[in-house]
Amino acid sequence: MTNATNATVGATAGTMTTAETMTEAGTAETVTEAGMTAGTATGATAGTAASGGSRPIDVMSLYPKDMNIYGDSGNVLTVRRRLALYGYESVMHYYNQGDEWPERVDLILGGGGQDTGQKKIIDDFFMRADLIRSLADEGVPMLMICGMYQLFGEYFETVDGTRLDGIGVIGAYTVGQDVRMIGNLVERSDEFGDVIGYENHSGQTFLREGVSPLGRVEHDGRGNNGEDHTEGARVNNVIGTYMHGSLLPKNPKIADFLIRKACERRYGAFEPQVTDSARGELDRLERFAVEARRVAAARPR
Incomplete structure (x- = not known):
């Protein structure tokens, strides 16, 4: 990343700009989190809690090498x-x-990807399908963007x-259709x-009937399909959406x-344990x- 990119990521995603100790496949190394992009590491990497405590939460970035476009890695950094x-x-x-x-x-956090990226991950994805469905049924929270949102559905017809x-x-x-739906979007x-x-x-x-959308859009030609004014979906603790941007920095x-x-x-x-400095950072x-x-x-695109 350039310095300008680091500044932008740090401002919008709220990433750490001081070095913290992480482990990559069991090897300790010091990195700046603002300089870390999704897919940099494989295996487990541990972030340091602001309070100095050790209440771990295991977060997965799903297929970051191939399903990570339009700033979706910012969702990982924000979490x-x-x-x-x-x-x-x-x-x-x-x-x-x-x-x-x-x-x-x-x-679990999953991003969008090109058709080539979806083809690369599809065999492995189906190998893990039963496990992912089981985790979703158990209430594991998940956010799936665009291409991963589609793959979490029943099928895609080209x-x-x-x-x-x-x-x-x-x-x-x-x-699939020939016309693309593109632009900034506000949903309720x-x-x-x-x-x-x-x-x-x-x-x-x-x-399908009975599935709740994440929200509703006002205008035709936008959202899930451009027709019924829905956008995204919510099933149990699983959220699917077409919103890139990144989504989470703008929607805490x-x-x-x-x-x-x-x-x-x-x-x-x-049970948050928020220090005074952390409260200032959250503000x-x-x-x-x-x-x-x-x-x-204010900007259509």
């Missing part, structure tokens, strides 16, 4: 930083095809009629308020939902989020 500010220790697992699945996963199966965590199916969510992100997809996703309520659910499952309750990140949301909402 890590907010966990630390709340006094938890993030133990990172960057899982790519062929890797060993970790013994424990408390939260423009030429080819049908690609999904793993069926979300009751939804996707049909009953749980999270206004959600703001950036969509860029040609697939039209339709939710969703980040905190994922964190809260992960902590409740592991420890029985979400600063909220101001950045408000400004980023304002700018994005």
Whole structure:
């Protein structure tokens, strides 16, 4: 990353800019988290909690080498930083095809990717399908963006009629079209308020009856399919959405939902231990989020 890129990531995602000790496949090394991109490490990497405690939360970045476009790695950085500010220790697992699945996963984040990226991961993804479905049923919080959102559905039918199966965590199916839906997007969510992100997809996703959308959009030609004004989906603690941007830096309520659910499952309750300095940092990140949301909402693209 350039210095300018580091500054942007640090401001919007709230990443750490001081060195912290991490382990990569059992080897200790010192890195700056602002300089770490998804896919840099494989295996487990442990972040340092702001409070100095050691309440670990195991976070997985799913296929970061191939499913990580339009800034989706910022979602990982945001979760890590907010966990630390709340006094938890993030133990990172960057899982790519062929890797060993970790013994424990408390939260899973997946990003978007090109068609070539989806083809690379698909065999491994289906090999892990039963496990992922089981974790979703058990209430493990997950955030899946764009391409991974589609793969978590039932199937994707391409423009030429080819049908690609999904793993069926979300009751939804996707049909390809020639027209892309592109631009900044504001949706209304009953749980999270206004959600703001950036969509860029040609697939039209339709939710099955009884599946709740993440939110609703006002205009035609936007959201899941451009027709029914839905965007994203919510099943148990699994969220699927087309919103890149990154999503979580601009929408910390969703980040905190994922964190809260992960902590409740592991420890029985979400009990932040926030120092005065951490409180100041959380306030600063909220101001950045408000400004980023304002700018994005004012720009169609």
